[in-house]
Amino acid sequence: MSAEAEKPEPVSQRLRRLLRNPISMAGTALAVVSIANIFLFFLIDLIAERSSPYIGILAYMIAPGFLVCGLALIAFGAWRQRKKLVAGGPEESMPYPRIDLNDPGQRSAVISFVGFLIVFVTLSAAGSYKAFEYTESVQFCGQTCHTVMHPEYTAYQLSPHARVTCVECHVGSGASWYVKSKLSGARQVFAAAFNTFPRPIPTPVHNLRPAQDTCEQCHWPKKFYGAQLKVFTHYSSDEKNTPRQIRMLIKTGGGDPATGAPEGIHWHMNIANEIDYVATDEKRQVIPYIYVKDMQGRVTEYFSQDPNLNKEQVVKQARRRMDCVDCHNRPTHIYIPPDLAVDQSLLARRLDASLPFIKQQAVTALTGDYQTTEGAVQKIAESIPAFYESKYPEIAKSKQLEIRNAVEEVQQIFRRTTFPEMKLNWQTHPNNLGHFYFNGCFRCHDGQHVSAQGKVISKECNICHTLMGQEEGGVSVAAAPKINFQHPVDLGDMTQVNCSDCHSGGNGP
Ligand code: HEC
Numbered sequence: 001m002s003a004e005a006e007k008p009e010p011v012s013q014r015l016r017r018l019l020r021n022p023i024s025m026a027g028t029a030l031a032v033v034s035i036a037n038i039f040l041f042f043l044i045d046l047i048a049e050r051s052s053p054y055i056g057i058l059a060y061m062i063a064p065g066f067l068v069c070g071l072a073l074i075a076f077g078a079w080r081q082r083k084k085l086v087a088g089g090p091e092e093s094m095p096y097p098r099i100d101l102n103d104p105g106q107r108s109a110v111i112s113f114v115g116f117l118i119v120f121v122t123l124s125a126a127g128s129y130k131a132f133e134y135t136e137s138v139q140f141c142g143q144t145c146h147t148v149m150h151p152e153y154t155a156y157q158l159s160p161h162a163r164v165t166c167v168e169c170h171v172g173s174g175a176s177w178y179v180k181s182k183l184s185g186a187r188q189v190f191a192a193a194f195n196t197f198p199r200p201i202p203t204p205v206h207n208l209r210p211a212q213d214t215c216e217q218c219h220w221p222k223k224f225y226g227a228q229l230k231v232f233t234h235y236s237s238d239e240k241n242t243p244r245q246i247r248m249l250i251k252t253g254g255g256d257p258a259t260g261a262p263e264g265i266h267w268h269m270n271i272a273n274e275i276d277y278v279a280t281d282e283k284r285q286v287i288p289y290i291y292v293k294d295m296q297g298r299v300t301e302y303f304s305q306d307p308n309l310n311k312e313q314v315v316k317q318a319r320r321r322m323d324c325v326d327c328h329n330r331p332t333h334i335y336i337p338p339d340l341a342v343d344q345s346l347l348a349r350r351l352d353a354s355l356p357f358i359k360q361q362a363v364t365a366l367t368g369d370y371q372t373t374e375g376a377v378q379k380i381a382e383s384i385p386a387f388y389e390s391k392y393p394e395i396a397k398s399k400q401l402e403i404r405n406a407v408e409e410v411q412q413i414f415r416r417t418t419f420p421e422m423k424l425n426w427q428t429h430p431n432n433l434g435h436f437y438f439n440g441c442f443r444c445h446d447g448q449h450v451s452a453q454g455k456v457i458s459k460e461c462n463i464c465h466t467l468m469g470q471e472e473g474g475v476s477v478a479a480a481p482k483i484n485f486q487h488p489v490d491l492g493d494m495t496q497v498n499c500s501d502c503h504s505g506g507n508g509p
């Protein structure tokens, strides 16, 4: 034993000796690049106008993952080196190069190395930025997790908002939303990776940004005014598929005196009034309590007239401030009920209304109990021709082409509106605009919500719209001065019924 070995080696020197091996060096390189990328993602995240929930995954999960790998490689290399040294094996060391810039050979080597480094870092930065952009894209949100988002994406593409990106409604700026969306983004990726996501993706979205930050960036509530004429066309389920047309002036209204009298549907909800409500079910369909504070600060509380309602308890429950999404809850993911989808196809002549009972047959085929899309598509291809062969053999022969087209159209409707793989259809995601297939406005406007002073949230048929005309099979059944809606079947006082009790959107009226 030499005297030199007795002297304890300084720690830093020993460490350096341990780290001087190819594995640890590769680890160091990986760690440095990861740190640079983390820093970069972080920077993008800070300065980006809108941050994506998924950049967090890159910045705080994937890049750090590489960093950990790098650190692990360093440690592993050092451990192996130590084992070798202890065993007295040949030292696998890589002494540092002595750089002499006066040597032309070395000089060019250094220049190429620095050049390489610059190119590498730039490319890596560009890659990071591209990755960031990708997480912002509709493609990423709608298609990456194909089955998960398939229904939402399909409906979105067919909606008035098909050109608005997902993040414009679902994410935005602001510190608390930033953190929330980061967390939920990470959770979603895990759920998709491990196939633990719920089917269907539940609605409503509890951490959706307030409408002021999303919808109102494009739609300026002060600038709504007037009314709009809407034409509703239905086809009866009879042999002739009799068309029925209703023309209505929908009193959309507005809230700014400068653009017209504050009135109508939009006025009371948004500008100066506050409406809070309590819903007792997950989908916000049952509303026993409503709290209204008007412009002057007067408060009115409405309770549903359910004899079992415990008023003290219901006012204490979590409230929701009404905004755009409480009526427009399906601005883009619109799952059209089969009844309406078939009406639309008949109106657009994609379905031939001269085929007897085509309305009824199409709706029946669409509302079957299907486990898979393929199963449904096949069943549709069998059931519709089978109906005509058995009930109308003449027509089955003379209108072969029309029947074949009808099958294709009904299959298309199914693919657009019903998603058995995600257990999603029009019934799982009710649309709150209107009151025909779902309770919608009638959740509050049912004539059963009364204040202590006896004020009722109105169900009068003319407060929201004015009937302009109504026709059945081309014959007028209601025109001025008889301007009340004429129900095809006499139901007596219409304010005493709920349309969605009978009109389910599927089979039936
Ligand atoms: C015009 C605004 C808007 C756009 C654009 C938009 N969404 Fe939505 N999204 C909503 C609203 C509003 C809801 C439901 C609100 C509620 O009832 O809580 C929703 C709900 C969802 C849900 C929950 C399930 C459901 O249907 O209620 C998913 C998932 C979803 N969106 C994904 C997407 C994806 C993916 C995109 C892009 C392809 C996208 N969204 C684009 C507004 C939008």
Ligand code: HEC
Pocket (backbone or CB within 6 Å): 160, 161, 164, 165, 168, 169, 211, 214, 215, 216, 217, 218, 219, 324, 325, 328, 331
């Ligand atoms: C990035 C801008 C943008 C955002 C954000 C946005 N919209 Fe729109 N919205 C539009 C445009 C543009 C149209 C008109 C589309 C057309 O007529 O083709 C539209 C149309 C509409 C319509 C009329 C639809 C119809 O059937 O004609 C409604 C209702 C609507 N938006 C509600 C909303 C709601 C509710 C939100 C928030 C959840 C929202 N929008 C968010 C741009 C936006």
Ligand code: HEC
Pocket (backbone or CB within 6 Å): 211, 215, 216, 219, 220, 221, 224, 225, 228, 230, 250, 252, 265, 266, 269, 270, 322, 323, 324, 325, 326, 327, 328, 433, 434
């Ligand atoms: C009380 C329910 C309700 C609320 C709250 C509400 N809307 Fe509407 N909105 C309606 C109804 C009903 C219509 C008429 C729709 C129809 O018949 O197609 C409409 C129509 C619209 C239209 C198309 C009408 C036009 O004049 O072109 C837009 C855009 C719109 N709403 C945006 C919004 C925005 C943005 C908000 C939030 C600031 C909002 N709405 C809040 C019920 C509501």
Ligand code: HEC
Pocket (backbone or CB within 6 Å): 264, 265, 268, 275, 277, 287, 290, 292, 300, 302, 322, 327, 432, 433, 434, 440, 441, 442, 443, 444, 445, 457, 458, 463, 464
């Ligand atoms: C969460 C409960 C709630 C829902 C849902 C709701 N409203 Fe209202 N609405 C009210 C309340 C409360 C009032 C009465 C405000 C007051 O005067 O105290 C009101 C008043 C109105 C008025 C003014 C009535 C008048 O006498 O001038 C119109 C129009 C209206 N609502 C349309 C609609 C439409 C259309 C829908 C569906 C798209 C709808 N509301 C959904 C709570 C609701």
Ligand code: HEC
Pocket (backbone or CB within 6 Å): 230, 232, 233, 246, 250, 433, 434, 435, 436, 441, 442, 445, 458, 459, 460, 461, 462, 463, 464, 465, 485, 494, 495, 496
């Ligand atoms: C609180 C407001 C409100 C009240 C009260 C109301 N409606 Fe409506 N109604 C609407 C809205 C909003 C639409 C349009 C929905 C849409 O654009 O899809 C509508 C649509 C309709 C339609 C056309 C539906 C379709 O799809 O063909 C009929 C018919 C109708 N209403 C009849 C009535 C009758 C009858 C009453 C009285 C019992 C009544 N409404 C009371 C808001 C109201």
Ligand code: HEC
Pocket (backbone or CB within 6 Å): 234, 235, 236, 237, 238, 244, 246, 436, 487, 488, 489, 491, 494, 497, 498, 499, 500, 501, 502, 503, 509
């Ligand atoms: C008791 C059940 C019942 C209730 C409640 C009901 N309807 Fe109907 N509705 C029917 C029946 C039955 C038909 C006729 C179907 C046929 O002849 O094809 C019909 C047809 C219609 C049609 C013609 C549409 C079509 O497909 O031919 C409209 C529009 C309509 N109803 C609106 C309403 C409105 C609005 C309300 C609520 C204010 C309402 N109904 C409530 C049973 C009902």
